[in-house]
Amino acid sequence: MTENYTTNENKQLELLTDLYEFTMAQAYFQSEMFAPATFSLFIRDYPPNRGYFISAGLESVLDYLEQVHYTEDDLDYLASTGLFSDDFLHFLGNLRFSGDVHAIPEGRLFFKDEPIVEVTAPIIEGQLMESFVINAINLQVTLATKVSRCVHAARGRNVVDFSLRRTQGIDAGLKLARAGYIAGLAGTSNVLAGKIYRIPVSGTMAHSFITSFKEETDAFRAYAAAFGDETVLLIDTYDTVTGAEKAIEVAREMRQNGRRLKGVRLDSGDMTQLSKQVRKLMDEAGFADVKIFVSGGFDEFKISDSLANGAAIDAFGVGTKMGVSADSPYTDIAYKLVQYDGRPVLKLSSGKKTLVAEKQVFRIKDHRRLVNDIISVRDDEAEGEILLKPVMKDGRRLQPPEALTDIRQRFEGEFSRLGDDVKAIENPAEFMVEISPELEKLQDKVVHRVIEKELGES
Amino acid sequence: MTENYTTNENKQLELLTDLYEFTMAQAYFQSEMFAPATFSLFIRDYPPNRGYFISAGLESVLDYLEQVHYTEDDLDYLASTGLFSDDFLHFLGNLRFSGDVHAIPEGRLFFKDEPIVEVTAPIIEGQLMESFVINAINLQVTLATKVSRCVHAARGRNVVDFSLRRTQGIDAGLKLARAGYIAGLAGTSNVLAGKIYRIPVSGTMAHSFITSFKEETDAFRAYAAAFGDETVLLIDTYDTVTGAEKAIEVAREMRQNGRRLKGVRLDSGDMTQLSKQVRKLMDEAGFADVKIFVSGGFDEFKISDSLANGAAIDAFGVGTKMGVSADSPYTDIAYKLVQYDGRPVLKLSSGKKTLVAEKQVFRIKDHRRLVNDIISVRDDEAEGEILLKPVMKDGRRLQPPEALTDIRQRFEGEFSRLGDDVKAIENPAEFMVEISPELEKLQDKVVHRVIEKELGES
Numbered sequence: 043m044t045e046n047y048t049t050n051e052n053k054q055l056e057l058l059t060d061l062y063e064f065t066m067a068q069a070y071f072q073s074e075m076f077a078p079a080t081f082s083l084f085i086r087d088y089p090p091n092r093g094y095f096i097s098a099g100l101e102s103v104l105d106y107l108e109q110v111h112y113t114e115d116d117l118d119y120l121a122s123t124g125l126f127s128d129d130f131l132h133f134l135g136n137l138r139f140s141g142d143v144h145a146i147p148e149g150r151l152f153f154k155d156e157p158i159v160e161v162t163a164p165i166i167e168g169q170l171m172e173s174f175v176i177n178a179i180n181l182q183v184t185l186a187t188k189v190s191r192c193v194h195a196a197r198g199r200n201v202v203d204f205s206l207r208r209t210q211g212i213d214a215g216l217k218l219a220r221a222g223y224i225a226g227l228a229g230t231s232n233v234l235a236g237k238i239y240r241i242p243v244s245g246t247m248a249h250s251f252i253t254s255f256k257e258e259t260d261a262f263r264a265y266a267a268a269f270g271d272e273t274v275l276l277i278d279t280y281d282t283v284t285g286a287e288k289a290i291e292v293a294r295e296m297r298q299n300g301r302r303l304k305g306v307r308l309d310s311g312d313m314t315q316l317s318k319q320v321r322k323l324m325d326e327a328g329f330a331d332v333k334i335f336v337s338g339g340f341d342e343f344k345i346s347d348s349l350a351n352g353a354a355i356d357a358f359g360v361g362t363k364m365g366v367s368a369d370s371p372y373t374d375i376a377y378k379l380v381q382y383d384g385r386p387v388l389k390l391s392s393g394k395k396t397l398v399a400e401k402q403v404f405r406i407k408d409h410r411r412l413v414n415d416i417i418s419v420r421d422d423e424a425e426g427e428i429l430l431k432p433v434m435k436d437g438r439r440l441q442p443p444e445a446l447t448d449i450r451q452r453f454e455g456e457f458s459r460l461g462d463d464v465k466a467i468e469n470p471a472e473f474m475v476e477i478s479p480e481l482e483k484l485q486d487k488v489v490h491r492v493i494e495k496e497l498g499e500s
Numbered sequence: 501m502t503e504n505y506t507t508n509e510n511k512q513l514e515l516l517t518d519l520y521e522f523t524m525a526q527a528y529f530q531s532e533m534f535a536p537a538t539f540s541l542f543i544r545d546y547p548p549n550r551g552y553f554i555s556a557g558l559e560s561v562l563d564y565l566e567q568v569h570y571t572e573d574d575l576d577y578l579a580s581t582g583l584f585s586d587d588f589l590h591f592l593g594n595l596r597f598s599g600d601v602h603a604i605p606e607g608r609l610f611f612k613d614e615p616i617v618e619v620t621a622p623i624i625e626g627q628l629m630e631s632f633v634i635n636a637i638n639l640q641v642t643l644a645t646k647v648s649r650c651v652h653a654a655r656g657r658n659v660v661d662f663s664l665r666r667t668q669g670i671d672a673g674l675k676l677a678r679a680g681y682i683a684g685l686a687g688t689s690n691v692l693a694g695k696i697y698r699i700p701v702s703g704t705m706a707h708s709f710i711t712s713f714k715e716e717t718d719a720f721r722a723y724a725a726a727f728g729d730e731t732v733l734l735i736d737t738y739d740t741v742t743g744a745e746k747a748i749e750v751a752r753e754m755r756q757n758g759r760r761l762k763g764v765r766l767d768s769g770d771m772t773q774l775s776k777q778v779r780k781l782m783d784e785a786g787f788a789d790v791k792i793f794v795s796g797g798f799d800e801f802k803i804s805d806s807l808a809n810g811a812a813i814d815a816f817g818v819g820t821k822m823g824v825s826a827d828s829p830y831t832d833i834a835y836k837l838v839q840y841d842g843r844p845v846l847k848l849s850s851g852k853k854t855l856v857a858e859k860q861v862f863r864i865k866d867h868r869r870l871v872n873d874i875i876s877v878r879d880d881e882a883e884g885e886i887l888l889k890p891v892m893k894d895g896r897r898l899q900p901p902e903a904l905t906d907i908r909q910r911f912e913g914e915f916s917r918l919g920d921d922v923k924a925i926e927n928p929a930e931f932m933v934e935i936s937p938e939l940e941k942l943q944d945k946v947v948h949r950v951i952e953k954e955l956g957e958s
Binding site: 055058066070176379390492495 | 513515516517518519520521522523524526527528530531533537539574577578581583623627630631634635638639642662664665666667668669670671672673674675689690691692694695701702703704705706707708709710711712714715716722723725726727730736737738739742767768769820821823824825826829830831833835836837840843845846847848849950951953954955956
């Protein structure tokens, strides 16, 4: 059985794609279409209350593109569908990704309509990569952006990822921690993510720990005996205020033994009100240094409300709602063919716009902040910082993987220069993104050509 | 690099857990607490518009429990956190899951507060499994339940999974197809899921295929040449009605060659209206047998609306909103200690109820439909069908994995006996779930004992 099969370091994911990628590939093959094509990945619109996105997930994509190939077992499975010819399957068996990739590095901000990744490769190769590229980037962009909102709302207090138990599966649990660390998480409860990505891990106890002891105070003492100065006590199992009083009792015992209680955690009830009560109890008992951690249903909105109401909270454990990006669990991301055999192309389907051709994004900044972006054709020599960098050439990466801490610093630096109005967690302002005159002109030309040819209008 | 590392058939996921499972384990270890504990997994409440859940994900859990163990590499990592003693890590290195599991088989309906899985094991073992058990069951229950709503709304028309590109990661993409197949999907676009789980796969072409050709009709011809009677043409790239006319042209050419066009797909615009127009064009041209497939933003609500408005749709490709269960991307699922060393336990945290002790669910049916459920203590000899079955004993499964088709049939049979009011996709009625007098009495006794002991009240 392979019930929890998902991936072994990208080595067995070549079939993790939509069947139509293979059917199209066979039709291209039979039509002898092997010319280079450029596919552009972008997000069509902002989800509710979003004014920016964080680039994340590129490392997964590059890792995949370098490794992808079809095994005998894969070809046997495809043959079993009865859809594919022997000569096409033979061709597929020899296929490796040989294309070029331009991309916005991880940790940078980007905005709607901007190309995040552009893949230029023989059309079959570019087509076959579609499903994985979209999935990987969509996941980490969605999660990084959500986490950054929680971190921003916490105004300098630590936000720790507690989401593993309710993320949508294993991959999401790991990637939440990775993408979230880029976006400012202080750490994660996810031990495997901590190990793989070298992210700080944290955690103390659950209610089950408390209830397994005959008395709450016994549980507190047992934990303190095992962890000393690292002890954070969960105090809401029976009643938060009573729990705080018992924690103070244990803190006094610890002090007599030369130890200090690090903190208490609240996980239910009106945490704004309770945090103030507990703070007062702690302070009055001479434990002003004991921190108050909270968890239980937090997201950027609840964090923001609690702080606006004067909650005495030192750090947030944020779980489910952040882990699934509950208010906006996906983005309107698309991977579209924008050029084939040197010819810029687009679709006209109602309500969905695609910018043609190979593109570049130019970022205009003054000394303090980001001013606006300009989307143009790739070889434009406009002013501004170039966002899309060459990251893969002829199927080989141009740089080794980046350290996650470097990506995190890049994000931190750029986010500090984004206007507060764009960062607002409700009704953010829209960052200015312009289309260059060159791209606008080309776009118009292609639209007119298509309308004339396909719809018989002029 | 191990960027897309998630799992190799559950063999490297023992650290996919929250750090506090290990810190609690060490505290139990140091307190010499090795007695058996029972943990109960249940969902506390219905998400909006949900009146039932489908049991799914148990296979992942059993697979995990049979394999989980800690390698030298794991122990080295845990040691590097500075939190764990050598004797505890040594103990962990020898640990295997040796407990018993009772569970509701996959494919059955269950309701809020009902235990889905109960794990009885030495407390450290039961505790360490928490994060994985919750994650695996939450994911597949959430997705199976969402898919069943889409299938129910489609009133007998096929629903095919198109969600891979926007599921929250790789694991979610695979499990959507698996859990969704239990819940009635006709098939999936996800090739790897098709291969692993033996689910029918389907798919034809994207807009990129159309735009890569100089003319839309050329693209249609090329696809028809490659796939003959399996051809479904995507007709909305430039304009749906014009696209339908071109499809009719190609269908006529196919007919002359002894072939028939299988269908057309619409992916944008007002698909209720457009489907009627396209149906009329096809019928008038003598192609009444050409099917109309639709995709693009469908979920149970949009499916239901389109059919209520007389859309001429034969099958639905359903993607993102189903794939992430967009209207309800998680459940309020919990894994709680309910008994330790023979003593029933609970927490009192405000607003969160846990039913104590080892339990059983009894299902009362008449000859046509499900009447009500009764939650009781495990050894109650109440009337009704027993839902929780023994599935693992001393760490070994009691039955081999079930065939997915058997689980699907079980679901189909039971769902057909659930009242339409409970299945309603908006404002469903609540299915009656009672607590037995025995459990009620025990629960009261434990609550009183806890209040007296922990809060000093009587």
